[in-house]
Amino acid sequence: MDTMRDRFAPVMARLLDEDPRVAVVLAEIGKDAFQESAHAHPDRVINVGIREQLLVGAGAGLALAGLRPVVHTFASFLVERPFEQIKLDFGHQGLGGVLVSAAASFDWPEGGFTHMSPGDVALMDTLEDWSVYVPGHPDEAETLLRHAVAPGTGSDTKAYVRLSVQANAEPMPVDGEHFLTVREGGRGVVVAVGPLLDQVLAATEGLDVTVLYATTVRPFDGAALRRAVGAARADVVLVEPYLAGTSTAAANDALVEVEHRVLGLGVGRGELRRYGRVDEHVRAHGLDAASLRERIGRFLR
Amino acid sequence: MTTTTERTYAYADLPHLMSRMTGDEKHGPAATSTLDALWVLYDQVLRVTPARVDDPARDRFLLSKGHGPMAYYAVLAAKGFLPVDWLEGFGSYDSPLGHHPDRVLVPGAEIGSGSLGHGLPLAVGTALGLRAQGLTDPRVWVLVGDAEMDEGSNHEAVAYAGPAGLEQLHTLVIDNASASYARPGGIAARFEAAGWSARTVDGRDHAALYEAFTAPHAGRPHVVVARVESKEYAGEPK
Numbered sequence: 001m002d003t004m005r006d007r008f009a010p011v012m013a014r015l016l017d018e019d020p021r022v023a024v025v026l027a028e029i030g031k032d033a034f035q036e037s038a039h040a041h042p043d044r045v046i047n048v049g050i051r052e053q054l055l056v057g058a059g060a061g062l063a064l065a066g067l068r069p070v071v072h073t074f075a076s077f078l079v080e081r082p083f084e085q086i087k088l089d090f091g092h093q094g095l096g097g098v099l100v101s102a103a104a105s106f107d108w109p110e111g112g113f114t115h116m117s118p119g120d121v122a123l124m125d126t127l128e129d130w131s132v133y134v135p136g137h138p139d140e141a142e143t144l145l146r147h148a149v150a151p152g153t154g155s156d157t158k159a160y161v162r163l164s165v166q167a168n169a170e171p172m173p174v175d176g177e178h179f180l181t182v183r184e185g186g187r188g189v190v191v192a193v194g195p196l197l198d199q200v201l202a203a204t205e206g207l208d209v210t211v212l213y214a215t216t217v218r219p220f221d222g223a224a225l226r227r228a229v230g231a232a233r234a235d236v237v238l239v240e241p242y243l244a245g246t247s248t249a250a251a252n253d254a255l256v257e258v259e260h261r262v263l264g265l266g267v268g269r270g271e272l273r274r275y276g277r278v279d280e281h282v283r284a285h286g287l288d289a290a291s292l293r294e295r296i297g298r299f300l301r
Numbered sequence: 302m303t304t305t306t307e308r309t310y311a312y313a314d315l316p317h318l319m320s321r322m323t324g325d326e327k328h329g330p331a332a333t334s335t336l337d338a339l340w341v342l343y344d345q346v347l348r349v350t351p352a353r354v355d356d357p358a359r360d361r362f363l364l365s366k367g368h369g370p371m372a373y374y375a376v377l378a379a380k381g382f383l384p385v386d387w388l389e390g391f392g393s394y395d396s397p398l399g400h401h402p403d404r405v406l407v408p409g410a411e412i413g414s415g416s417l418g419h420g421l422p423l424a425v426g427t428a429l430g431l432r433a434q435g436l437t438d439p440r441v442w443v444l445v446g447d448a449e450m451d452e453g454s455n456h457e458a459v460a461y462a463g464p465a466g467l468e469q470l471h472t473l474v475i476d477n478a479s480a481s482y483a484r485p486g487g488i489a490a491r492f493e494a495a496g497w498s499a500r501t502v503d504g505r506d507h508a509a510l511y512e513a514f515t516a517p518h519a520g521r522p523h524v525v526v527a528r529v530e531s532k533e534y535a536g537e538p539k
Binding site for chain 1: 419433
């Protein structure tokens with residue numbers, strides 16, 4: 001199967017053709033896939049070199065001039081290194097844009113911790129009005145990229161799209177806004193985010209729980225969670241492919257009028273100092289189906 | 302026949318306009334370090350007026366060094382971008398005029414600033430965005446301080462814009478020798494090493510500023526280093 005990132009440049013090529021406001025900004029990483037687009041749109045496919053503060057600042061400058069910037073590099077260098085540029089150049093300036101990351105949590109384990117950014121969504125969550133999309137399949141990535149860029153609508157919204165090599169076997173009909181109900185049960189509600197859906201479905205096989213599928217995590221679909229909790233016990237497990245507990249506060253806020261319990265599962269804070277394969281890191285963080293079944297089962301009692 | 306009751310302001314009015322913010326008719330060199338360069342730009346160089354603040358083809362001026370913005374507000378008021386009677390409230394809760402400008406609140410301000418090192422990358426993107434829309438006539442100006450050039454983000458922007466040939470991009474460095482570690486001539490040299498056209502002038506000499514601002518620089522971005530008196534205490538928390 002191709003990866004979400006394999007879809008990124010072709011989707012952007014079409015959006016660049018369709019909408020003269022769209023521009024792509026790169027900092028070397030990912031530029032090879034944009035060779036044809038850069039040839040077709042030399043002024044709207046921009047590579048600033050290995051300069052991530054400029055990457056984000058110039059992206060915002062494009063928005064100042066009236067364009068719709070789509071800014072891409074690895075999450076560590078997109079969200080963490082130039083975080084103040086995201087906060088000020090887009091947020092404080094009141095500008096819109098789309099940040100598209102790759103390799104956030106542990107897509108390249110051999111590369112080690114310098115190329116991991118499991119805290120990306122938590123960091124973005126400290127800022128106002130950023131939508132956050134976490135597709136779980138390359139087809140969903142296409143849908144959500146288009147939704148985030150929204151060609152031709154004059155949109156000035158802010159969006160963060162998190163592309164990963166981790167993916168589910170089959171796509172779901174995501175709409176860019178709502179959680180999907182995948183399974184219904186009575187003992188609790190498990191919210192599976194993006195590429196962890198397959199693991200969650202395997203982990204909860206035979207358990208009497210509702211499974212919601214989230215790919216738009218900000219804004220958090222609190223109404224969907226409240227509906228699910230109305231039909232099941234208000235014991236909620238969040239299974240997120242980034243820092244554990246990132247959405248715990250959002251779930252608590254959604255359920256402020258309901259007695260409830262929340263367990264936040266995801267990538268641990270501790271640095272493993274391990275290389276290896278993605279599946280080994282999934283297991284190390286307790287996000288494989290067997291570990292999830294044990295942890296979810298213990299929580300639901 | 303049309304008549305106007307709006308009064309016009311001259312350079313000589315700027316100290317009084319600043320005093321409406323500070324309550325003091327006298328202003329030290331730090332408060333006025335940008336004043337002459339700003340006046341020459343807005344009075345003679347920039348093709349932007351209050352009626353054109355939303356015109357895609359206007360010239361842009363981005364104040365990156367947002368510290369000590371009284372001179373900037375005074376010039377914007379003198380040129381009619383904002384009402385003169387806003388100046389009295391400077392820095393108060395209900396005033397749109399803070400000690401660092403906010404583009405969302407201040408008519409005519411192209412960017413908000415305060416954190417150093419953001420304006421030049423934003424200006425690079427603005428120049429790229431204008432070019433991408435076929436708007437090759439408008440010029441983009443960004444004002445930075447000499448100590449602001451310590452920020453690495455500026456080096457990223459300078460090093461990119463020269464080789465990228467961003468002719469529409471102009472940087473004005475107000476050099477009041479406030480950087481703790483600097484070499485004489487170091488600022489212009491850094492720009493020149495990146496392929497920029499560069500002029501260094503007396504930042505109080507209006508004719509020299511105008512000449513430097515309007516010097517041709519085909520195919521290259523342009524920097525003007527405007528030297529003014531050395532920095533004194535400017536009231537910024539340290």
